[in-house]
Amino acid sequence: MSTSVARFLSRWFTVVLAAAMLTAVAVASSLDATKSGITATFRQMNVPVEGGFKVFRGTIDFDPRNLKLARARIEIDTASFDLGAPEYEEELRGKEWFDTPTYPKASFISSGVISVGENRFVAKGKFTLKGKTQEIKVPFTMRSESGARVFEGELPISRKAYAIGGAEWDDTLDDEVIVKFRVTTAN
Amino acid sequence: MNDRERYTPVAMSLHWLIALLIFAGWGLGFYMHDLPLSPAKLRYYSWHKWMGVTTFILAVLRVGWLATHPVPRLPRAIPPWQTRTARVTHFVLYLLMFVIPLSGWLMSSAKGVPTVYFGVLPIPDLIGKDKAVGDVLVVVHQSLAFGLAALVGLHVAAAIKHQFMDRDGVMGRMVPFLKPPRL
Secondary structure, eight states, rough: OOHHHHHHHHHHHHHHHHHHHHHHHHHSSEEEEEOOOOEEEETTTTTTEEEEOOOOOEEEEEEEEEEGGGGEEEEEGGGGOOOOHHHHHHHHHTTTOOOOOOOOEEEEEEEEEEEEEEEEEEEEEEEEEEOOOOOOOOEEEEETTTEEEEEEEEEEEEEEEEEGGGGTTTBOOOOEEEEEEEEEEEE | OOSSOOHHHHHHHHHHHHHHHHHHHHHHHHHHHOOOOOOHHHHHHHHHHHHHHHHHHHHHHHHHHHHSSOOOOOOOOOHHHHHHHHHHHHHHHHHHHHHHHHHHHHHHHTTTTOEEEEEEEEOOOSSSSOOHHHHHHHHHHHHHHHHHHEEEEEEEHHHHHHIIIIOOOOGGTTTTSSSOOOO
């Protein structure tokens, strides 16, 4: 008797849990690529050169009142890097740089978000680029803009940590690359 | 009137410094533009831009000097059409000393690779990154540079003609160790 009650309860519990998870997935909003941008600024001999990733997608689940549930998952097509100079872009898709045939995707998967001030947050998570994964901290701000949410921030990334650019570049090109993002989700 | 026979040491220094920069900038520009991407290529581009900015600054000084110091007279024997041609050539040469660096600066901005003088002083972008504008400015910059090369060729040929055919000392007005002309 008691075992069948337990079985009944556990079955219901599973169903409820699955429903809750589905709801959670449904709540996560997809980012609106037309109103979003992710750029990387390289610096060579103090000359900043900015390029942008044209193709990326992702979902963001974010409620400032309940940060424990905040999740972000963003995926970037590395071959979509646009420097405004086709002859360089081809080079950047090559082995020494993004090696896009082998590593077509870069990704950020958050593991937690903390608040660090008025509308200012830091997301921790795993950033994977060129097959190398690093734990990174992404500072960002959030604001609402005509029914949508806009997440904005920038962070320095070490290109060497991801084997971007060969050793012969070390004298000319800074290790630090500034990644800027402005991500909008429909709400 | 002895001081009018040749250019002042300041004018001579500016002339020869700019000449050196024009030749170096032209040669480097011609060499670097179709190199494959490499650290060296980016270095050459930076150097080329620094040369251009320096040329522009020296050209400003030079025109300022020109405005306050009279040009030494030419020998009377020179026919008026040659004097006129020289005047026009010099005017366009001066003009190009400004316009070519300016076109290069605009081109850099349009290409999204700003100019940072000696890697220290960022020169603000007047126009934003724009591929189509950048491609047009490449053609403008190159054409002007080829135009400058042609005019410098004419300028040098005329100087040599005066020195070795006319033997009138005109070249001595600008070359410190040559005899200046008798007026």
